[in-house]
Amino acid sequence: MTLEVIGISVLWIFLFGYVIIASVDFGAGFFNAYSTLTGQQHILTKVIQRYLSPVWEVTNVFLVFFFVGIVGFFPKTAYYYGTVLLVPASLAIILLAIRGSYYAFATYGGLTNRKRYTFIYGISGLLIPASLSIVLTISEGSFVKVGSTGPTLNYWSLFKSPLTWSIVVLSLTAVLYISSVFLTWYAHQAKDDRATALLRKYALIWAGPTLITASGIIVELKAHNPEHYERLLDLWWLFGLSVILFMGTVYLIWRKQSYGVAFGLLVGQFFLAFFGYGISHYPYLLYPYLTIFDSFTNKSMATALIVVFIAGLGLLIPSLYLLVKLFLFNKEYVQGKRNNHA
Amino acid sequence: MGNEEAVLFSRVLTELTLSFHIIYATIGVGIPLMIMIAQWVGIKKQDEHYILLARRWTRGFVITVAVGVVTGTAIGLQLSLLWPNFMELAGNVIALPLFMETFAFFFEAIFLGIYIYTWDRFKNPKKHLLLLIPVAIGASFSAIFITVVNAFMNAPQGFDLVNGQLVNVNPILAMFNPAMPTKVAHVLATAYMTSAFVLASIGAFRLLKGSNHVYHKKALLLTMKMGLIFSIAAAVIGDFSGKYLAEYQPEKLAAAEWHFETEKGAPLILYGVLADGEVKYAIKIPSALSILAHSTPNAEVIGLDQFAKDETPPLYIHYLFDVMITIGVWMTLLSFVFLIGSWRKWKLISSNLFRWLIVLGGPLSIIGIEAGWWMAEVGRQPWILRGLMRTKEAATTSGQVDVMLLLFSGLYIVLAIGSVVVLTRMFRKNPVERELADRASEKEGATV
Numbered sequence A: 001m002t003l004e005v006i007g008i009s010v011l012w013i014f015l016f017g018y019v020i021i022a023s024v025d026f027g028a029g030f031f032n033a034y035s036t037l038t039g040q041q042h043i044l045t046k047v048i049q050r051y052l053s054p055v056w057e058v059t060n061v062f063l064v065f066f067f068v069g070i071v072g073f074f075p076k077t078a079y080y081y082g083t084v085l086l087v088p089a090s091l092a093i094i095l096l097a098i099r100g101s102y103y104a105f106a107t108y109g110g111l112t113n114r115k116r117y118t119f120i121y122g123i124s125g126l127l128i129p130a131s132l133s134i135v136l137t138i139s140e141g142s143f144v145k146v147g148s149t150g151p152t153l154n155y156w157s158l159f160k161s162p163l164t165w166s167i168v169v170l171s172l173t174a175v176l177y178i179s180s181v182f183l184t185w186y187a188h189q190a191k192d193d194r195a196t197a198l199l200r201k202y203a204l205i206w207a208g209p210t211l212i213t214a215s216g217i218i219v220e221l222k223a224h225n226p227e228h229y230e231r232l233l234d235l236w237w238l239f240g241l242s243v244i245l246f247m248g249t250v251y252l253i254w255r256k257q258s259y260g261v262a263f264g265l266l267v268g269q270f271f272l273a274f275f276g277y278g279i280s281h282y283p284y285l286l287y288p289y290l291t292i293f294d295s296f297t298n299k300s301m302a303t304a305l306i307v308v309f310i311a312g313l314g315l316l317i318p319s320l321y322l323l324v325k326l327f328l329f330n331k332e333y334v335q336g337k338r339n340n341h342a
Numbered sequence B: 001m002g003n004e005e006a007v008l009f010s011r012v013l014t015e016l017t018l019s020f021h022i023i024y025a026t027i028g029v030g031i032p033l034m035i036m037i038a039q040w041v042g043i044k045k046q047d048e049h050y051i052l053l054a055r056r057w058t059r060g061f062v063i064t065v066a067v068g069v070v071t072g073t074a075i076g077l078q079l080s081l082l083w084p085n086f087m088e089l090a091g092n093v094i095a096l097p098l099f100m101e102t103f104a105f106f107f108e109a110i111f112l113g114i115y116i117y118t119w120d121r122f123k124n125p126k127k128h129l130l131l132l133i134p135v136a137i138g139a140s141f142s143a144i145f146i147t148v149v150n151a152f153m154n155a156p157q158g159f160d161l162v163n164g165q166l167v168n169v170n171p172i173l174a175m176f177n178p179a180m181p182t183k184v185a186h187v188l189a190t191a192y193m194t195s196a197f198v199l200a201s202i203g204a205f206r207l208l209k210g211s212n213h214v215y216h217k218k219a220l221l222l223t224m225k226m227g228l229i230f231s232i233a234a235a236v237i238g239d240f241s242g243k244y245l246a247e248y249q250p251e252k253l254a255a256a257e258w259h260f261e262t263e264k265g266a267p268l269i270l271y272g273v274l275a276d277g278e279v280k281y282a283i284k285i286p287s288a289l290s291i292l293a294h295s296t297p298n299a300e301v302i303g304l305d306q307f308a309k310d311e312t313p314p315l316y317i318h319y320l321f322d323v324m325i326t327i328g329v330w331m332t333l334l335s336f337v338f339l340i341g342s343w344r345k346w347k348l349i350s351s352n353l354f355r356w357l358i359v360l361g362g363p364l365s366i367i368g369i370e371a372g373w374w375m376a377e378v379g380r381q382p383w384i385l386r387g388l389m390r391t392k393e394a395a396t397t398s399g400q401v402d403v404m405l406l407l408f409s410g411l412y413i414v415l416a417i418g419s420v421v422v423l424t425r426m427f428r429k430n431p432v433e434r435e436l437a438d439r440a441s442e443k444e445g446a447t448v
């Protein structure tokens, strides 16, 4: 493995981590808002709050890690993506900022007017993945032109491209599916039967659309970026395995069995698909201008970053383990028998 | 939009975001240490008041952290969005501390989550206190790493530039640049100092508003003690910062001191105004600048005459320098008088006037932070990387920065109002007196 590949793999793994835990967070907000609208909020609010409260800041750090890391390993991305992403990334930051801070204001500060807040919180949870997913579309090429003054983004062609919209829709269905499967498991652990039943229903509803939209992307890519499409087909077996895992999850949820295993299979499913996509994207960071090789940092910086990364993991893994043990897998906490909030 | 405008708006947006972030960031660096000290004193003295102090500070802290995190995420991305050329170059040399910073954030975020949700969960309260140590370490290390990046912008080293190509990059050497020791130490000391005075001002405000509870008096004494220690440290390290400048960035020191001609035994100019190149109404302390810069009254201090006009920073940074130093000296004196007074039982320190001065101390310290940063950053202009890259070469070529500036201004207004409203409401709804009573009855309930 070259340093370039190690670097991008590390970043891709953390991005995957962000996708999973942020999806749980975004989807939870949406379900909470939706159930408030339909008068069922008492069923979900507690379960969702108990999960989100201790971890929301950690979720955010996964994102920070990714964008700081990519500029570190691949400084040229700062030039290309930094220039063209000003508008979409700024919008995403503003949404993230409002969502994050108002979550803290409401949970820790007892902000009133909960209804309006719940609603905004729910909607922002869908807008953020939609706006972030644009980056993936842009990376497929043909939306960015590099002229004499630097790279520019063609907003109109981005807006009317079917690829854009299929990726946006996939991001939404995936968010809702990932989060409902996780929360089904969580609610089940909390011995909250009504919440489990409701969330299980959501999981089954969103399973189909996730698979359909994901397949849709492959079709869109064929027209938009044949080179990427070819490489994707070469990896058919990864996607095949992913679909098998998907069926496993749906089967278990449908049979009301082993929700934990169901969520594990889901993580596996997304992991395979995410890496299938990533590997077939290789070596491009931005078609056709930027590859991981010509954007890579110098050797001494790369080595230093990797050393720091390994040392950092040594700190991080035990701490994350402690967090998960105390809150995710602590029966008393999950079931709401403890409330030791400051 | 022409590139001139893109540069202008990028600057304004950077200034706005950083000036806003730094308020919450400074508090975020200092408060965990204060909480730790209060909780430790509480456990040691078996004093419920200090424990409650720690607990209430924690609640407020969570709100400021939230705003710090989201504005920090904004600035982190904006660095690439607004200064792509700078980040491309800097990324090659100084990415290491930025990357380390994310681990500090991780560490802090994880343990903060655990800490706030485990009050009273452990039989042994010391275990709970232990969980705070990573929070305080994580917060201070975030400040250290980000300040290392900023120090590098002032004194870049650790690479060679051959025909526009970066070669021989040494990330460690880049981190340990000459600006780093004084800068990091001064930023940390002033963050602790500011947090202490902000907390002191809350205590004084409660006492003014009629509460006479001993809880607030203990809080005030503790925070003023911390404030004094760290304001002395800030002044001492600030003096070293001046010596660093004299050696490595003489144009910044000369601009801040309105020191136009290179001379021996240079006087220190305090206050005053600049009219048509003439300094008026200033206090001149003979030879003091030579002492500040080189520790001897006769040393030569380089003046602005040694620098090209287009490489001289704006002269208004002198006012910012005055503001920072005045606030530093004033807060040192104020906390010193308070401590002597409380030891000798002077009436003065429990007078309304004195308490109002303490209330004022919190906002003043924050102004000190802002003035200091503006002085340091504007004093580096026209460079973004001193001697290597000018600010205007670094900016984005994108045409939409003005709209983004408007959007972000709106965001910061919302966040500022939101955080202030939430914080005041949180503490007004749940006064100390009631919480102490609640806790006492809880305890009784537990022993019966």
Ligand code: HDD
Pocket: B154, B179, B182, B183, B184, B186, B187, B190, B193, B194, B234, B235, B236, B237, B238, B239, B241, B242, B245, B252, B324, B325, B326, B327, B328, B329, B365, B366, B368, B369, B370, B371, B372, B373, B374, B375, B376, B379
């Ligand atoms: C409450 C805040 C505060 C207070 C009371 C002081 N400072 Fe300060 N100062 C800062 C807050 C600050 C800062 C915000 O932390 C700065 C901005 C950039 C930096 O490195 O630290 C700073 C920078 C800074 C610099 C520029 C360093 C550079 O550009 O590299 C010098 C020379 C001083 N300070 C000197 C002093 C002196 C002699 C003080 C005597 C009382 C003093 N400061 C008090």
Ligand code: HEM
Pocket: B010, B011, B012, B014, B015, B018, B019, B020, B022, B083, B086, B146, B147, B148, B149, B150, B151, B370, B373, B374, B377, B378, B381, B384, B391
């Ligand atoms: C490592 C930390 C920092 C980095 C990487 C950084 C980055 C930058 C950049 C890119 C500029 C050029 C834009 C411009 O000239 O307007 C700048 C200037 C500036 N920065 Fe910093 N900054 C850092 C710390 C801070 C902090 C903490 C503040 C606090 C308020 C701050 C305040 C400013 C100000 C006021 C300017 C404007 C100078 C001018 O326009 O003349 N900076 N900084």
Ligand code: HEM
Pocket: A057, A060, A061, A064, B018, B021, B022, B024, B025, B026, B028, B029, B065, B068, B069, B070, B071, B072, B073, B074, B075, B076, B077, B079, B105, B106, B108, B109, B139, B142, B143, B146, B147, B187
């Ligand atoms: C010297 C001035 C600065 C100090 C003392 C400081 C300190 C802090 C602190 C304490 C936090 C809260 C972290 C947490 O609780 O997790 C924070 C957040 C953050 N800061 Fe700053 N900061 C400074 C300037 C900057 C600059 C210039 C940048 C841009 C590179 C930056 C990037 C960030 C980011 C990305 C976050 C969010 C981290 C997260 O999501 O947890 N900070 N900063």
